[in-house]
Amino acid sequence: MRRRGIVMLAIAAVTASVAMSGCSSGGGETPAGTTTVTFWQQKFEDYQQAWFKKYVDQFNASQSKVKVDYQVVPGDTWAQKLKAAQAAGKAPDIATTNYGNVSPGVAQGQFASLDELLPAEKFDDIKGNVKPFVTIGGKHYAYPMLVEPSTVLYYRTDLVTAAGLDPASPPKSWDELIVWATKLTQGAVKGMTIASAAPDLGWSSWGLQYNACGRLPVNDDWSKAAAMDPCYEKLLGLYKTLYANGLIPKQPKVGYADGAPYGQGEVAMMAGGSWVIGQLKNDFKAMIPKTAVAPFPSFDGSTGKTTATLGGWTLTVDAKSKAKQQAAEFIKYLLAGDPAIMADFFKTSGFSKYTVRSSVDLALASNPDASADPFMKIISEKVVPFGKAEPAYPWDISLAFGTAIESAMKGSADIPTSLKTADAAINDVIKKQSLAGTAPK
Incomplete structure (x- = not known):
């Protein structure tokens, strides 16, 4: 389930030309001695596909031992296709994963720890309020790409x-x-x-x-x-x-x-x-x-307080991948490497998405387009630093509370009754889904 508006927009952007099996920038024969890693990207706005392909192609051109097979999967078939691939033991080596799915994925043994695959300084570059989004039990199971305040x-x-x-x-x-x-x-x-x-x-x-x-x-x-x-x-x-x-x-x-x-x-x-x-x-x-x-x-009226959660996307490595290190090399190149690469992404996005690395902030500080943008400075400095992660608990809990808000705002029930109903519904979810004690730590 993708709970955020980004994906609603992404799904709306899916074109008829994209087949259910996805579109790939792979192709051609792989030279002997070269390891191919598959990378599935959920389809977002059109510019993102072009940006990903640009840098996949550059990575492939720079490598002699690793090749990334890049595949775009429509958002409305993503969950079904990924689940089927995992069940068949054919999950992609690398996949786009939203923050809300990192913890559940770790609990299900889906993702490899990146700490053994990437240098420690790559994690030091991640902003302090974002690092917990990808950290479970003291280990990093995803590398963040961006945040979007809700x-x-x-x-x-x-x-x-x-x-x-x-x-x-x-x-x-x-x-x-x-x-x-x-x-x-x-x-x-x-x-x-x-x-x-x-x-x-x-x-x-x-x-x-x-x-x-x-x-x-x-x-x-x-x-x-x-x-x-x-x-x-x-x-x-x-x-x-x-x-x-x-x-x-x-x-x-x-x-x-x-x-x-x-x-x-x-x-x-x-x-x-x-x-x-x-x-x-x-x-x-x-x-x-x-x-x-x-x-x-x-x-x-107090400032510097949370009023937005930070949704966004990461790259994860499949726990059963036979090419974990090669997959991590691509993640290091794309998301954790030269800050100019991610600075180019944020410029391409029209500065509508925001950085997760301090070094990329520095790269954008010298970018005249970023400095001239009328919105970026305010959101980067006054919203993003105070944002919290989206909750990892099941969507049913969020829906129960959302139902309470709608009930109260439209007069179906008064405020105390609406909250009481939500409380009962959440306790029911906890009981039926055996959630007690399962919160990530």
Whole structure:
């Protein structure tokens, strides 16, 4: 299951020309004495396939003993294809893996530890708040590629000014956000857009759950629900106020991951993931000069607190691979090698995704395109450093809490009842899936 909006966009980008078996940049005969490693990449935006192929080809051209067979697999068939390959003992040597699947994969024995395959200094380069995303039991089982904050505040500077607000001083608290959304709701234009359906609320609110309570709605060892903690009442109250007061669209045409309502001028502000920057730059270029970004407000106005989780992708090596070291050599080259390679990726992405290595930050600091980007500095410095990992527990827990938010915001039940229902549902998931004591350490 892929819970984040990135994949929803990626699946939407899959073209009919990509067959279920995937497309490959392999081909040709492999010289004697050369080890071929297979690399499966889940299909994302088109530019990513071009970028991966460019560097696979460069790696292959630089090697005499290792060849990477690069294959792109459509997102809507990825899980089925990978599971079938694993069952048949034919899993790819290297695969793209999201952060949320690292811990479950390790528990199932799917991934090889990279500590014996890569130099220790390659892990030292990973940012401190990202390193735990790929570390289980003190060992590194994946190498991170990027992070994408789940929640950033976008706002129209022209509409903000027209409403008598200061675009240089965006809202810092949830109460201030309500004030802005109220003043910006004018005629057909709503004050903002935010998730309003349980499946989107289940994952897009993770950062705000951390902000409200400093934790997610289950205890640390996954043995008991914690959804009835009173601190969550203010979170549900935020959503309820936005919805009940008509400050957000009540029947949105698209889900949280899609920034089209903002790009089309239907709303003045947007809670959205960092990936929306790429969508705006590609599809709504005229909106860029009148758009500003800020960290999503915290419940009490304090800064430097988590309001976003950091989703993203890694490369992993299959635990049963017969070419682990060769696979790791490619990962070292692509993700952990010359910082200019990953700097090129972030430039290619339109700076809509963010670095996980300190050395790549330095490389981008000298890049004039990165310095000129209107969004990168704010998100890199004010959002990413405070982001937390997406939870590794089963999606059913997130969905139960997302259902509680939707129930409260739309008036199906009051806030205490909605949280009580979520608490019971989470405890039921814990019991039925025997989760107690299974939280990763």
